[in-house]
Amino acid sequence: MIGRMAANRIVPLVDHERLGGPYWLLTFRHREIAREAQAGQFVMIKAGTSAEPPLRRPFSIMLTDAGAETFTLFIKDVGSGSGALCALEPGEPVQCLGPLGQAFTPPPAGTEALLVAGGYGVAPFRLFAEEVKHTGGRYRLFYGGRTSDDLPLRERLETAGLPLVLATEDGSVGHRGRVTVPLAEWLDRRDAPARLYACGPEPMLHAVARLAEERDLVAEVSLDPWMGCGIGTCLGCVVRVQDANEARGRYRCACTEGPVFDAARVQWPDEKASRARRKAAGAEA
Numbered sequence: 001m002i003g004r005m006a007a008n009r010i011v012p013l014v015d016h017e018r019l020g021g022p023y024w025l026l027t028f029r030h031r032e033i034a035r036e037a038q039a040g041q042f043v044m045i046k047a048g049t050s051a052e053p054p055l056r057r058p059f060s061i062m063l064t065d066a067g068a069e070t071f072t073l074f075i076k077d078v079g080s081g082s083g084a085l086c087a088l089e090p091g092e093p094v095q096c097l098g099p100l101g102q103a104f105t106p107p108p109a110g111t112e113a114l115l116v117a118g119g120y121g122v123a124p125f126r127l128f129a130e131e132v133k134h135t136g137g138r139y140r141l142f143y144g145g146r147t148s149d150d151l152p153l154r155e156r157l158e159t160a161g162l163p164l165v166l167a168t169e170d171g172s173v174g175h176r177g178r179v180t181v182p183l184a185e186w187l188d189r190r191d192a193p194a195r196l197y198a199c200g201p202e203p204m205l206h207a208v209a210r211l212a213e214e215r216d217l218v219a220e221v222s223l224d225p226w227m228g229c230g231i232g233t234c235l236g237c238v239v240r241v242q243d244a245n246e247a248r249g250r251y252r253c254a255c256t257e258g259p260v261f262d263a264a265r266v267q268w269p270d271e272k273a274s275r276a277r278r279k280a281a282g283a284e285a
């Protein structure tokens with residue numbers, strides 16, 4: 001089912017900026033997304049006005065500007081769909097449906113929101129930080145990648161005043177190692193109740209879910225399965241999730257019931273098997 005406010009439009013790219021390597025910021029005009037989108041929601045989008053190729057691609061909404069009626073995506077160019085978007089010139093059209101999916105839940109009053117991002121998973125947290133700030137809440141962003149090249153937004157996030165903890169696996173910026181290491185240290189010395197929010201590669205999401213379980217904290221994770229339609233019809237995006245009142249998990253569409261889920265409800269796939277699948281698909285070196 002399409003969300004109440006989702007609108008399907010042909011809209012122009014109004015601005016683009018290459019951030020280095022495969023990373024881009026793309027801004028589009030789209031009134032409904034600019035006015036209604038909440039952090040964690042996404043769009044299904046493709047370059048051009050032709051029916052071919054048929055499938056759009058999902059991207060998290062990174063920022064909105066209701067006054068200018070625009071929204072911005074943070075895109076890693078990894079293939080044909082993302083590449084065609086990054087090759088657009090201002091004024092050129094896209095087909096764009098959104099906002100779609102379930103957003104992150106704001107933290108309860110007095111609870112610090114700890115946002116955990118891996119790679120392009122940082123996209124929804126720019127908007128989420130604004131939402132939390134708007135309600136007077138506290139937040140901190142843990143932003144990790146393999147190398148400093150995978151953190152192309154770090155200076156802008158610093159300039160925007162986001163409290164940041166950086167981590168890279170090669171130690172080129174911030175803590176050396178996985179982003180969940182400084183997160184665990186922070187959790188162990190925090191002075192306020194905390195809620196975790198994570199978006200990034202599945203092993204990172206699973207690690208955040210484990211940290212939350214060990215410390216009896218609530219965590220929300222934004223899952224990233226393949227999506228064909230974004231509106232609950234193709235069933236390409238199903239993930240196994242178990243509600244508290246269910247004896248075992250059920251497959252649910254991540255596009256309509258997610259992509260944001262309570263981490264404690266997600267039935268995580270076997271990590272070895274999913275690493276082998278990602279390797280076979282060329283998504284992991």
Ligand SMILES: Cc1cc2nc3c(=O)[nH]c(=O)nc-3n(C[C@H](O)[C@H](O)[C@H](O)COP(=O)(O)OP(=O)(O)OC[C@H]3O[C@@H](n4cnc5c(N)ncnc54)[C@H](O)[C@@H]3O)c2cc1C
Binds near residue numbers: 061
């Ligand atoms: C809800 C949601 C939000 C997303 N938000 C963002 C975002 O903000 N920025 C961003 O850059 N990307 C985001 N993605 C991922 C993005 O949708 C994919 O990178 C894109 O669909 C790839 O399409 P393509 O045609 O460019 O590449 P393809 O030619 O389809 O694939 C190229 C390579 O990327 C791999 N790949 C494709 N899709 C995914 C995926 N979902 N996860 C991991 N590897 C994948 C393929 O296995 C292949 O190796 C999001 C995905 C979802 C489901």
Ligand code: FES
Binds near residue numbers: 229230231232235238
């Ligand atoms: S992407 Fe088609 S059902 Fe979710």
